[in-house]
Amino acid sequence: MQGLLILSVLLGAVLGKEDFVGHQVLRISAADEAQVQMVKELEDLEHLQLDFWRGPAQPGSPIDVRVPFPSIQAVKVFLEAHGLRYTIMIEDVQSLLDDEQEQMLASRSWARSTNTFNYATYHTLEEIYDFMDLLAAEHPQLVSKLQIGSSYEGRPIYVLKFSTGGNNRPAIWIDTGIHSREWVTQASGVWFAKKITQDYGQDPAFTAILDNMDIFLEIVTNPDGFAFTHSKNRMWRKTRSLTSGSTCIGVDPNRNWDAGFGKAGASSNPCSETYHGKFANSEVEVKSIVDFVKDHRNIKAFISIHSYSQLLLYPFGYKRESPADKDELDQVAKSAVEALTSLYGTKFKYGSIITTIYQASGGTIDWTYNQGIKYSFTFELRDTGRYGFLLPASQIIPTAQETWLALLTIMEHTLNHPY
Amino acid sequence: MQLRRQPLPAPQPGDPYPAAPLLALLLLLALQGAAAAPAGSGEPEDSGWRQDAELPRGLLSQAARAALHFFNFRASSPSALRVLAEVQEGRAWINQKKEYKVDLVFTTELYNPEEGKEHLGKCSARVFFRNEKPRPAINITCTRLIEKKTRQEEDYQLYKYMKQLKNLLDVVSIPDSHGHIDPSLRPIWDLAFLGSSYVMWEKTTQFLHYYMAQLSSVKQWKTNEDAIDFDYTVLLHEFSTQEMIPCHIHLVWYPGKPLKVKYHCQELQTPEEASGTEEASAVAPTELSNF
Numbered sequence: 001m002q003g004l005l006i007l008s009v010l011l012g013a014v015l016g017k018e019d020f021v022g023h024q025v026l027r028i029s030a031a032d033e034a035q036v037q038m039v040k041e042l043e044d045l046e047h048l049q050l051d052f053w054r055g056p057a058q059p060g061s062p063i064d065v066r067v068p069f070p071s072i073q074a075v076k077v078f079l080e081a082h083g084l085r086y087t088i089m090i091e092d093v094q095s096l097l098d099d100e101q102e103q104m105l106a107s108r109s110w111a112r113s114t115n116t117f118n119y120a121t122y123h124t125l126e127e128i129y130d131f132m133d134l135l136a137a138e139h140p141q142l143v144s145k146l147q148i149g150s151s152y153e154g155r156p157i158y159v160l161k162f163s164t165g166g167n168n169r170p171a172i173w174i175d176t177g178i179h180s181r182e183w184v185t186q187a188s189g190v191w192f193a194k195k196i197t198q199d200y201g202q203d204p205a206f207t208a209i210l211d212n213m214d215i216f217l218e219i220v221t222n223p224d225g226f227a228f229t230h231s232k233n234r235m236w237r238k239t240r241s242l243t244s245g246s247t248c249i250g251v252d253p254n255r256n257w258d259a260g261f262g263k264a265g266a267s268s269n270p271c272s273e274t275y276h277g278k279f280a281n282s283e284v285e286v287k288s289i290v291d292f293v294k295d296h297r298n299i300k301a302f303i304s305i306h307s308y309s310q311l312l313l314y315p316f317g318y319k320r321e322s323p324a325d326k327d328e329l330d331q332v333a334k335s336a337v338e339a340l341t342s343l344y345g346t347k348f349k350y351g352s353i354i355t356t357i358y359q360a361s362g363g364t365i366d367w368t369y370n371q372g373i374k375y376s377f378t379f380e381l382r383d384t385g386r387y388g389f390l391l392p393a394s395q396i397i398p399t400a401q402e403t404w405l406a407l408l409t410i411m412e413h414t415l416n417h418p419y
Numbered sequence: 420m421q422l423r424r425q426p427l428p429a430p431q432p433g434d435p436y437p438a439a440p441l442l443a444l445l446l447l448l449a450l451q452g453a454a455a456a457p458a459g460s461g462e463p464e465d466s467g468w469r470q471d472a473e474l475p476r477g478l479l480s481q482a483a484r485a486a487l488h489f490f491n492f493r494a495s496s497p498s499a500l501r502v503l504a505e506v507q508e509g510r511a512w513i514n515q516k517k518e519y520k521v522d523l524v525f526t527t528e529l530y531n532p533e534e535g536k537e538h539l540g541k542c543s544a545r546v547f548f549r550n551e552k553p554r555p556a557i558n559i560t561c562t563r564l565i566e567k568k569t570r571q572e573e574d575y576q577l578y579k580y581m582k583q584l585k586n587l588l589d590v591v592s593i594p595d596s597h598g599h600i601d602p603s604l605r606p607i608w609d610l611a612f613l614g615s616s617y618v619m620w621e622k623t624t625q626f627l628h629y630y631m632a633q634l635s636s637v638k639q640w641k642t643n644e645d646a647i648d649f650d651y652t653v654l655l656h657e658f659s660t661q662e663m664i665p666c667h668i669h670l671v672w673y674p675g676k677p678l679k680v681k682y683h684c685q686e687l688q689t690p691e692e693a694s695g696t697e698e699a700s701a702v703a704p705t706e707l708s709n710f
Contacts, residue, residue, distance in 0.1 A: 122597050183596075234596045235632065235654065235663045252661075273661040355476055358659050385630040386502065386530070388656055392598035 020093035022069030149288030180225030189219035191400035246270035251277035259366035260318025265359035301375035309380035317353030317360035468512035482521035486544035488620035498573035500530035614670035
């Protein structure tokens with residue numbers, strides 16, 4: 001009942017543009033008919049601007065009235081003088097309205113728990129950040145949220161850490177959304193986060209992984225770009241940094257790493273989708289990860305997730321020369337792809353970046369591999385071009401499910417082959 | 420990529436839907452041919468083609484895509500569009516001008532797959548990637564995926580449906596950001612894809628290939644004459660550069676008749692528009708300042 005009354009006041013406020021600072025709502029008890037009459041007299045005093053929510057009716061029925069601030073003194077004196085008992089129901093109507101407004105907005109589009117979160121739809125940045133907080137709050141022993149930096153436009157860059165203890169255990173890194181238009185990747189990242197909390201302690205193979213290693217998951221690796229895909233341009237790929245000397249915006253964060261930086265396989269044109277930037281790590285979104293990896297020193301597998309093409313790739317992109325671990329990486333990729341395909345029959349190809357997709361310099365996993373992170377892989381998720389970046393939301397969960405099987409394969413191999 | 424040494428049978432001119440058994444037999448004969456056939460035997464002597472043992476990465480796939488775009492355009496049938504499934508075999512020749520001639524065999528799927536049914540077609544094609552010519556020259560034959568009569572019927576049904584569609588000028592962004600295409604608008608998407616096939620055929624090279632990313636707007640939809648007159652803009656995603664190319668396409672379609680297409684695509688990267696909206700009109704591309 002109170003909610004309805006408040007709602008009507010709120011509507012009144014919205015329509016009439018009033019505010020209710022200092023207004024109070026009093027509940028008056030009229031003991032007998034005479035007292036009821038007295039309150040009716042009060043009603044007639046227009047200059048008091050009283051708003052009866054529950055008008056005077058008969059003795060015993062509570063009378064609720066909103067009293068504007070200027071009239072409070074007068075009304076209370078009147079009630080006390082006539083022996084009318086009252087209580088203060090609402091001390092300050094405006095602050096109650098403010099709280100209510102906040103709550104209404106909060107419950108409208110945001111889940112209250114990760115169990116009611118909708119994994120089969122695409123979400124905004126705010127919704128994903130909210131999800132992270134929910135997950136960390138629900139699993140405080142397992143999940144923590146780290147801020148590894150701030151984006152060009154000042155948005156926090158968050159990484160979820162999944163750990164069952166230890167001290168700087170060997171770790172697995174997974175990032176999604178480095179190219180903002182590849183929406184199925186951020187959506188899959190959200191699903192992976194939830195999956196981790198569900199499977200730990202339930203699935204023996206995965207429990208063994210997390211009992212010995214940590215997992216770092218960066219879901220929105222390019223928050224500025226992601227926000228832009230929602231607000232202005234769904235097809236935005238790069239960061240949103242300004243480049244002096246050009247009217248074009250953004251650097252391709254997957255050409256900005258210090259591995260063959262600036263060589264063939266990236267563009268020096270700021271207006272190009274594969275613009276490498278003025279120098280390696282010029283993008284704070286990239287530098288934040290570089291710093292994290294260097295400080296951590298114990299990351300053993302690094303997986304960067306893109307879409308589309310249905311590929312699983314290992315280094316190198318910037319040069320034809322095979323990595324020293326080529327045979328092993330190829331084997332792991334083969335097994336991972338087999339695991340992925342086993343679920344829905346989705347066909348993936350695998351191989352080195354340069355032989356399988358195209359020459360690309362300054363790429364993430366070329367750098368991580370050169371840092372000594374042997375199990376460095378890049379995924380290109382669904383599809384193969386029918387929908388491309390605009391993958392129907394109905395495919396989010398199947399994509400995440402099959403990809404997870406591939407990730408498990410890589411994680412298990414990493415666990416069983418310490419180096 | 421597996422390479423075979425036997426020369427492939429010359430593609431049949433004319434009828435795009437030869438009897439499947441005959442083609443299969445021909446393919447079978449080619450595959451079971453003498454293993455010792457030396458490379459280059461039976462090859463036409465023109466322009467100094469020499470076999471390229473080291474195929475540039477992805478060349479066969481590029482050729483297959485170009486061939487399929489051309490095939491779809493030539494078929495002019497929105498209900499029978501195909502996409503690439505798998506390249507099975509092929510080989511290439513290169514000449515002194517670094518142009519390529521590619522012979523290949525590949526499988527195809529229906530662009531609009533039917534629930535539960537798997538339609539796998541097979542094509543053989545010869546593709547020329549020439550440097551000066553505006554588009555790759557294609558000879559292609561494919562096994563029939565759909566009965567001709569069925570295809571004609573479906574095209575006619577689509578045509579009837581499209582004739583009574585109104586108010587398409589409000590259409591913006593298909594699919595939407597979430598990848599959703601309203602089922603009632605699916606035929607428009609298919610027709611747009613058919614027109615885009617012509618564009619993508621012309622623009623595919625040994626290095627560049629395209630996908631239709633989005634139908635961004637409908638400029639005109641005229642059905643008062645017999646044919647469907649469709650004027651629209653699309654975003655084409657070029658894969659190796661990752662660029663989104665806005666194109667303005669105007670097509671005229673009548674079932675059973677060859678498709679007529681005119682188009683203009685924005686060629687160069689242009690500076691970011693201040694308002695952030697996407698425009699794909701026939702604007703002359705602007706040159707960029709220092710880099």
